[in-house]
Amino acid sequence: MSGGPTLGQPDPASTAGRVDRIASAAALATLERLRDAELLAAGAVNLIGLEAIRAKLAERWEPKRSRVWEHVEREIERTIGPAGVFVRLDDVSYLIALPGVAGFAAQATCLTVLQDVLRFFLGELKAADIDVRNVSQVGEGEIISAPVDIARLRGPPPPAAASAATASAAASPGGGDPMSAASMIGGPSDQAGPAPEWRPPLAGRSLRKWLEPPKLPPFELRISVEPVWNLRRGLITSFLIERTGAAPDAPAAVHEEVDIAVFAYAAGVMAEHARQGGPLTLHVPAHFTSLATQRTRLRLLSLTQGVREAMRQSMLLEITGLDAGVPPSRLIEVVGLVRSLCAGVLGRVRPSRAALAAVRGCGLRGVVIEAPLLAPQGADGDVRLRAFVAAAQGLSPNLIIHGLPGAGLIDAATTAGFSHASAAPEADG
Numbered sequence: 001m002s003g004g005p006t007l008g009q010p011d012p013a014s015t016a017g018r019v020d021r022i023a024s025a026a027a028l029a030t031l032e033r034l035r036d037a038e039l040l041a042a043g044a045v046n047l048i049g050l051e052a053i054r055a056k057l058a059e060r061w062e063p064k065r066s067r068v069w070e071h072v073e074r075e076i077e078r079t080i081g082p083a084g085v086f087v088r089l090d091d092v093s094y095l096i097a098l099p100g101v102a103g104f105a106a107q108a109t110c111l112t113v114l115q116d117v118l119r120f121f122l123g124e125l126k127a128a129d130i131d132v133r134n135v136s137q138v139g140e141g142e143i144i145s146a147p148v149d150i151a152r153l154r155g156p157p158p159p160a161a162a163s164a165a166t167a168s169a170a171a172s173p174g175g176g177d178p179m180s181a182a183s184m185i186g187g188p189s190d191q192a193g194p195a196p197e198w199r200p201p202l203a204g205r206s207l208r209k210w211l212e213p214p215k216l217p218p219f220e221l222r223i224s225v226e227p228v229w230n231l232r233r234g235l236i237t238s239f240l241i242e243r244t245g246a247a248p249d250a251p252a253a254v255h256e257e258v259d260i261a262v263f264a265y266a267a268g269v270m271a272e273h274a275r276q277g278g279p280l281t282l283h284v285p286a287h288f289t290s291l292a293t294q295r296t297r298l299r300l301l302s303l304t305q306g307v308r309e310a311m312r313q314s315m316l317l318e319i320t321g322l323d324a325g326v327p328p329s330r331l332i333e334v335v336g337l338v339r340s341l342c343a344g345v346l347g348r349v350r351p352s353r354a355a356l357a358a359v360r361g362c363g364l365r366g367v368v369i370e371a372p373l374l375a376p377q378g379a380d381g382d383v384r385l386r387a388f389v390a391a392a393q394g395l396s397p398n399l400i401i402h403g404l405p406g407a408g409l410i411d412a413a414t415t416a417g418f419s420h421a422s423a424a425p426e427a428d429g
Contacts, residue, residue: 031138034085034097036234040136043103047145048114049131050092053121065091072117079113085227085236095135095143099235107132107148206425209261211245213253221245221258223265224425228283228400231414231421238281238316240402240422241266248321255287255321256296262286263303270310280314285348288321291334301341308341315342318368322347324354328362335363346400351388356395366398371424374401376409385416 034045053068054061061068069088076086076096085097096113098106110132118125133145206224222244227236243262246254266284273280290296304311317338322331335345346366349355351373359367369392374384385401392399400420401413413421 031087031095031143034095034138038234039097039099040138042106043134044099044101044106045095045097045135045138046107046110046148047089047131047133047135047143048094048096048110048117049133050094050117051131052118052126052129054092056122068121071120072113075117075120076113079109079116100233100237103134107134111148111150207265211254211257211261213251213257216251216253219245219254221261222425223262225269226402226422226425228402228420228422229410231410231418238283238420240283241269241285242402242422242425243285244425252287252289252293256290256293256299259286259290259296259300260303263300266315267304267307270304270307270314273314274307274310280310281316281343282314283316283318283346284342285318285320288319288326288331288334291319291338292330297337311342312340313343316344316346316366317342318346318348319364320348322355322359323350324352324358326358328358328360331359331362339363346398348402349392351384351391353391356391360395364396366400366420367392367396368400368402371401371403371405371409376401376412377405381409382412382416385412385418389417 034040039045050068050072054065057064057068072094073086073088076084076094080086080096080098085099086094088094096106096110098109101109111130114130114132115125118129122129127150130150132148132150134148135143135145137144206222209221209223210218211221212218224242224244226240226242228238228240229235230237241262243258246258262284263286266282269282270280286300290300319331319334331347339345344365345363346368347359347362347364348368348370349359351369356367369388374388375381376385389399398419399417400422401418402422403424404410404413404421405424410421410423
């Protein structure tokens with residue numbers, strides 16, 4: 001990081017805006033997602049500083065800082081819940097964003113995190129050690145922030161903050177996110193607050209596993225959890241269990257093994273949610289052939305036996321493998337078989353008029369397309385996005401695109417008319 005004081009250091013001009021330049025690639029990627037005027041204007045993006053801890057540890061800071069970071073990140077995760085976003089910007093500062101939370105409440109949450117961390121490492125709280133700043137602007141590789149009035153945060157919350165969830169729901173058409181599990185089953189999607197004990201956050205989790213389908217070569221499956229953005233509201237409102245490693249035209253036995261691994265993983269997430277509480281909407285993909293085959297369908301459902309109620313409240317089942325060859329009558333039957341077991345049924349389709357015609361009238365709550373099928377980053381990519389949205393009009397109130405290869409394409413998807421989007425999983429070694 002270069003230019004200006006280190007993030008987290010007390011600013012001599014305590015009431016002035018401060019410009020900090022960001023060098024971390026991970027931080028820059030997160031900041032790009034948070035360059036949203038409404039989110040910033042709401043006061044939902046803030047910084048906390050750990051300079052007091054570094055000063056206290058003095059020469060012990062270098063060998064101990066990784067443990068400090070680990071503890072701080074656990075505390076943030078525990079406090080902000082799965083829909084929050086955070087990133088470490090440098091040695092002593094964290095940016096925390098709470099989409100859908102009013103500024104007062106978001107800043108009070110950051111203060112709570114910092115106070116708990118300071119008590120843990122310093123054993124006491126001093127006013128001079130508390131460093132919470134509100135981010136007012138995110139630019140190209142830099143942020144502008146100003147100190148938050150800590151005395152105001154320690155007083156009673158203003159009425160607007162006390163009813164932040166209600167106001168957030170009322171500000172959107174229909175009173176909430178139509179893709180949230182809560183709204184699908186009739187409850188307000190913002191009624192429950194952030195999960196107070198959730199750890200770690202969903203976004204960023206991943207798993208690698210070798211699968212061995214009968215009489216077929218083994219292969220490595222990668223499962224990751226990706227945030228899904230409501231493009232109309234600019235908020236993360238759900239999470240997708242994404243999987244890579246099997247070809248779309250693989251034999252049914254391969255899809256069965258993949259779906260079993262995905263359902264087992266999803267059952268673990270839902271069990272954790274059931275124990276710890278808080279809002280959750282989880283997209284779980286399963287191939288049409290797996291759900292249409294009674295033996296495989298029963299295997300999948302047996303994996304979720306212990307979380308059946310959480311499944312009904314939280315899970316959006318995404319039926320994959322829907323193309324022009326799927327009989328609409330069979331799809332209607334499958335949707336009917338699984339609809340009562342989850343919060344809603346979505347369908348992943350191919351980008352052809354025949355495939356879209358096959359899902360019309362089948363009771364899907366959302367139509368999903370995988371971004372690589374539309375090559376949105378290529379020449380005329382925006383034209384292909386708009387063409388798909390036009391062809392899918394009237395099929396569902398929710399048009400979702402998964403696997404966008406770059407953050408810049410979120411705007412293109414929004415302009416094209418998609419309601420929700422997720423990014424492609426980050427490549428790893």
